[in-house]
Amino acid sequence: MCLWPLLSGLGLLSIHEQVSAGRQAEEPLVDSVRSALSSAIANHAPPVPEFPNTESRLLYLRWLGAMSDKLRKKKPDWNVRREFLQTIWYESRRAGLDPALVLGLVQVESNFRKFAISSVGARGYMQVMPFWTRVLGDGDAGKLFHMQTNLRFGCVILRHYLDRERGDLFLALGRYNGSRGRAPYPNAVFGATRQWQISAS
DSSP: OOOOSSOOOOOOBOSSOBOOOOOOOOOOOOHHHHHHHHHHHHOOOOOOOOOSSHHHHHHHHHHHHHHHHHHTTTOOSHHHHHHHHHHHHHHHHHTTOOHHHHHHHHHHHHTTOTTOBOTTOOBTTTTBOTHHHHHHSOSOGGGGGSHHHHHHHHHHHHHHHHHHTTTOHHHHHHHHHTOTTOSHHHHHHHHHHHHTOOOOO
16 A cells, blocks of 8 residues: 555644644655656545554554543544545555654644644644645645545655655654754654654553
């Protein structure tokens, strides 16, 4: 399911509140990278997890139950919560990312607010800058308020930055936030990620 063999701003201004702001930098992409990223964005497969065996399915259901309990205060409606977590699971694993990391990033970026907008215009759960829709999609920045679109863009972009930084998550997170090399943002995401990890026992 992972699409990445080809590839080896902290913004929290909602309609009601601003916490902080940063920016992802628009930069030229080589054609092969642009093509791979665009292909990853354009694949409209529904976010329905598939499992090779019963054990994998049970692990997912255990994860879903644990995450659902933690997310209940932010998303009280079970159906909304389940759809969100199912999409997080699907898109993060599709991009070769840890779902706990993506949940931590969403917490820091938007505090799980679907319609969050930063002072520099980053949008949605993962605070994706609108220029990405022009670089990789059809240019319709309004689509970044669609849950699956936002999570797919965010996961694909973070995977791209992680590949660019040769697996260095600290630098990749800094690049995602537009603060590469500075500690506050990556440390905030690492701290939030720990809250979404599930023990192996």
